[in-house]
Amino acid sequence: MSRVLNVAVVGCGIGRSHIVEGYLPNADKFRVIALCDLNGERLDQIGDDFGIARRITNFNDLLIMEDVDIIDVCTPPGAHFSMVMAALQAGKHVVCEKPLVGSLQDVDAVMAQEKVSAGKLMPVFQYRFGDGIEQAKTIIDAGLAGKPYCGTVETFWRREAPYYAVPWRGKWKTELGGVLMGHAIHPHDIFTYLMGDIARIFGRVATRVNPIEVEDTISASLEMKSGALASFTATLGSVDEITRIRLQFENVTFESDHAPYNPGNKPWKILPRTDEIKASIDALLENWTPVPSRFQTQMARFHEAIHGQRPLPVTSADSRRALELVTAFYHSSSTHTEVTLPLGADHPLYGSWVPAEFR
Incomplete structure (x- = not known):
């Protein structure tokens, strides 16, 4: 026992x-x-x-x-x-x-x-845990979704002065980054969890919303190793707050619940392309056992x-994939170039993506 x-x-x-x-x-x-x-x-x-x-x-x-x-x-x-x-x-x-x-x-x-x-x-x-994401993962792993085509991730949250009154927030040395590191990292992890590894990224970061050291607005165009294409957008200056993940596969469209801090929880929108695919998905999920969300599971x-x-x-390899995306994102933005993954010890930001003046 x-x-x-x-x-x-x-x-x-x-x-x-x-x-x-x-x-x-x-x-x-x-x-x-x-x-x-x-x-x-x-x-x-x-x-x-x-x-x-x-x-x-x-x-x-x-x-x-x-x-x-x-x-x-x-x-x-x-x-x-x-x-x-x-x-x-x-x-x-x-x-x-x-x-x-x-x-x-x-x-x-x-x-x-x-x-x-x-x-x-x-x-x-x-954020990986809950009925919505678990059902999507089950359908993808069963081979019913087919070839991945493209996807989008929108992380539109709101952070203002009271949030940054906490001394360590908004600073490179203690927070290690902004919306890319502390906020959108969750939806981006969900995306790669479902769509696989990233091959190339062209990203931009900017500080548009708050008077802080780190970024609070980002955007990127990505190519996945599967050949699928994707776009990521995030800001901490939204009026309302949503997290939206939409994935288009050969046979199925998935769209997350828009709850900003629990997008994996409620059943996702699942749109099968044909009645035959729908019947197969219904059979796969027929005896579904509910999955508690977030930390509980x-x-x-x-x-x-x-x-x-x-x-x-969740493994340290999952964390490495997330941090590899962060590293590539910052490097792409600062050099205005596309970055190819994976990144090894020879990459210029391998030791730190934090700007030298803030280390």
Whole structure:
């Protein structure tokens, strides 16, 4: 029988969502036994809200706690690499918020460490989970969708001055990027999860909305390895907020629910090209088991992966693909050239995409 795993949550901002959406609904699988945060007031608030007595301000103290099975890193992005590496070296399982790290060089170092560590690492891409995206993935994997033709991703969100009042936001050194890194990274991951790897990209980034260091508006034209074409657009200056993913395959059109922060959840629009394809899809989904969205399913599947019951639901390779897109995007925008993927250690931004003056 799979045992309950003890979790220490580091960072009580998004860490609250991990607790509420991920660990509490999976109380038969996880128990949060420790919190770590530099903000004592927030630490006590979250501890009191959820009855967590162990409250730590020094991350290194968690590494030597023998009863902690999982360290869940929910800190600002600039701190991820050192914490993930230390936790893996200490033999812990690790969950880490996006972006996993701040460069391809760092993600390659993490992947090398994984190979010699006892613990498993799961980056967070919670938008992958829910009925809509799961049904689309099932249809594609069954071969019913056919050849991919093209697709679009629109990430139209809204961020204003109160959002950037948090000191680490909007700054290269601590956030590591803007809408491309911290916001559109989720819908872009959904797209590649369903449509496969990117072959080439021509991208543009701009700071149009807010007085910040990093970008808040982006656009790109992409060619996928399958030959399909795609376009990505995102801004943090939208009046309303939507996330829209529309995919055109040979036999099926898919369109996501437009909920900005949970596009994978509700059943997607599925438009079969023929009655025969519709009948095959209906048969495939006839006994569908509902898939809880976001952190609830991702954490449940992580528990199963730790106990050898399934593969990891999100891997460091998935994070590398996301960060490779980010790297190529920034390079394309700054050089006004098309960038071919994959990117290796010889790429000029392999060590960092952050502009030199902000490192």
